[in-house]
Amino acid sequence: MTKPPDDPQLDLDAIREELEARRDAVGGRVAGLAARPELGSAQGFGKRIGDGTIEAVSRLTEIGVGRSLESGLARTERALAKLDEGTYGVCDSCGATIPAGRLRAMPDSVLCLTCAAAERRVAPRRR
Numbered sequence: 052m053t054k055p056p057d058d059p060q061l062d063l064d065a066i067r068e069e070l071e072a073r074r075d076a077v078g079g080r081v082a083g084l085a086a087r088p089e090l091g092s093a094q095g096f097g098k099r100i101g102d103g104t105i106e107a108v109s110r111l112t113e114i115g116v117g118r119s120l121e122s123g124l125a126r127t128e129r130a131l132a133k134l135d136e137g138t139y140g141v142c143d144s145c146g147a148t149i150p151a152g153r154l155r156a157m158p159d160s161v162l163c164l165t166c167a168a169a170e171r172r173v174a175p176r177r178r
């Protein structure tokens with residue numbers, strides 16, 4: 052197994068704190084959207100809209116936001132799990148060491164640059 056990068060610049064405690072704060076903030080928003088979708092747009096911004104169309108549109112936008120929040124949340128939770136496992140900074144896909152600079156820029160990175168790029172190439176759609 053590849054050992055995590057031994058970079059004195061990388062403060063794992065600070066990273067954990069940031070990831071946990073992010074998880075709590077995003078988790079709260081996702082839970083809020085999931086629990087009471089009917090209150091999300093109408094009460095949240097103090098609007099009382101008689102016309103259902105505007106509400107439906109903002110509901111759709113909110114669902115989209117919720118989805119991207121959820122995938123971000125999954126990555127944040129995975130990064131936290133890796134901190135617990137002692138594999139933080141090791142690529143989940145190929146086991147390569149993730150550069151400290153990338154981790155500092157994106158603390159929730161669980162893939163190295165190569166695998167992240169490969170995933171982006173595969174994910175969208177095939178010809």
Ligand SMILES: [Zn+2]
Pocket residue numbers: 142143144145146147162163164165166167
């Ligand atoms: Zn990799």
